Amino acid sequence: MFSVIDLIEASAKNLSRSKTRTFLTLLGIIIGVSAIVSLISIGGGLTSAVEAQVQRLGSDTIFVIPGAATFGMFKTTITTSDISNMENTSGVMDVVPIYSTSAVMEYEKEKSTISISAVESSKASIFDNVGFFELGEGRRIAANESGAVMIGDRIAHPTFEKEIVLRKQVKINGEDYKVVGILKPANTSFGGGPNSGNMVMMSYEGFKRIANDATPGIVFVKTTSKESVEGAADDIQAYFDDKYGEDSVLVSSSESILGQVNQLLGLITVFVVGIGAISMLVGGIGITNSMVTSVLERTKEIGILKAIGASNELVLSMFMLEAGFIGMVGGIIGIVIGYAFALIVSFAGNASGFALGAAINPQITFGALAFSMLVGMGAGFYPALRAARMDPVNALRYE
């Protein structure tokens, strides 16, 4: 009797009859949807940023950290025999222990405490393109060069009054070192690496001049391929569990770190979006309210429709479609505004140094669209039911 197109046309016409009311109802949905979409989008952007960082660390890298806590000075000591054992584990290509300590640096009569990380010069290339400890100016420390250091960009300036430039001499714990390189500013985000801007790098030989209890604070293990990571990680974990007890050494691949960080981010996003979804609930109630009023106003019209043969189901679907239509239009506008807001936030974040993106993908778009239509139709159900059940005789007599 009525085609779908007729119904859609009728819906649009009816909605435009009471423009203010429709506008306000739409506004409620738009606000709700844009809130949800922007939150999901920003959350997605955060996840991608973390993923990108871990990719840079290398999906073929395993991190071995003695002592599961980040504080504590008696960490499990990883000895040279432990390192050789790791090197001999199948699937392992290279083992890079990183030693660290803090020391006092003196430059032009000023003192500051600094963090030092030391790596065997031949293996320092592991830090190329990783986002931290990358070379900015000058050069890397050559093999066995025990008197050279690379300083972080924030140590060069502004830690000390006078800026430190290449080839200057500094004293570390009383020993002389020459600055041969300055590190690039660190480019890491959550779950990424340390802020190397405030750190000093030296070769293992240089490190031995000031610290003699050299046990690595962390060991990077590079495997031959992505596939061998899990096997190698399991072997190494088993080796340490056996030798020093469970939980003595933490072994994780970049995959598992990524997984953990994603899980956490996911939980937070769900929680926050849940709160944002409350506004959708209220918006849906607004649709119900609006439809109830609309049904009442058109009582006579409904009576006429029924009188000329429209079935209850037809009236029901007509009103539900109208409500779903409001949901859909509000959803579309809300999605656009939501993405726009997320983009603004990501620009602002990037400007202040966070590597943030806004996730714009079909899943979010279609999901939000379907959700808003569902909310609309769900909200319209009760008023549509009332309309469908109206007694045509009484309806026609309604003033």
Next chain:
Amino acid sequence: MDTEFVFNALSNLRRQGVRTFLTLIGVIIGVAAIVSLLSMGEGLNIAVEKQFEMFGSNMIFIYPGNLTGVAPGGLSGTSKITAADLRQIEAISGIDKVAEVYMTQTWVEYGGQKKNLMIMAADAEDASVFYDSGMLKIDEGRELQTNDPSGVMIGASVKNNVFDEIVDLRKTLTIGGMDYKVVGTLKQEQTVPGDQSNQNDVIFMSTDGLRRIVSDPSPLYIIALANTPENTALAAEEVEDYFIEKYGKRSVTVLSSEKILDMINQVYGIITLFLVGIAGISIVVGGIGIANAMIAAVIERTKEIGLLKALGASNSMIASMFMLEAGFIGLIGGIIGLISGYGLSSIVAISGTAAGFAIEAAITPEITLGAMAFSLIVGMGAGYFPALRAANLDPVDALRYE
């Protein structure tokens, strides 16, 4: 009276009822969301503050190294603070006592099992700070005595959950290869969300005991007690100056308990603000609902408005009538939402406490009055334009309205 008339009148009433009811629900949901979030956020804040109140307001915490520069995986080391440094600090006027707190992690053997646990150590006489403040509460046994190199106190989880066998008093734990006897067990402590150090999982020993397994320990942090709470800030500065002179900038982080409380308040404040902001969006939508309902009401009562004006009501009277109605919806929704919000946060607090977390639901006059005032304002604000339209209706046309 025809039954149809009655039917019409009843359905009018019901119509009004349903609409007002739905509008109310919108406001209630929005307010409940905001209130419950605020209540829980403040509750968490209070719980953490309570933990710190135990420390006393004359405590100064000294952390070696720059706290803001800690990297994961131990890539930043810790400064070595020597015994001479400690004597110097104690000598500062305004500082009463200095206690070093050491922490380490090593493997502990008991009943044939090997587990990696946290060990904390302090000089027994300095440790009175911990007992007096209530941080450490003895369950069974006794406190560690001075110079007891082989006694340990264990946290509640170490006793009951960590090993398959329960660790009773006078049992022997092999820590880092050396034997220690359990002289006391501690009461179970509630976990404060966000607080990483849970003393239920820790073993406590004296520094002499620690020296048996670590030859040259370096303190995790140092607690200095100022002689009076008023002197604390000044004393903290002097301590900081001492370290900066000796070790240079960024060698230590000196925090008075006041500063720490401020930091905690700040963090919780930001998180709560963010969450409440998001929940606030639902109130905005609720307000839109009020505006919508009021516009419909104005249109329906056009004739009534015309009548009122004909009888002499001024424009401002009409306007205030409608604004008041709208404000009323806001207020009632606000009150019910307030109660529901508190109810929700109380449920969360009770179930949280049952699960061992120290969560409270904060019911404060600020939240209560704030929520009520806010919903009243939202209601009146939402009613503003509809009220204006009603006020500006031409009475002649209004009376003629069908």
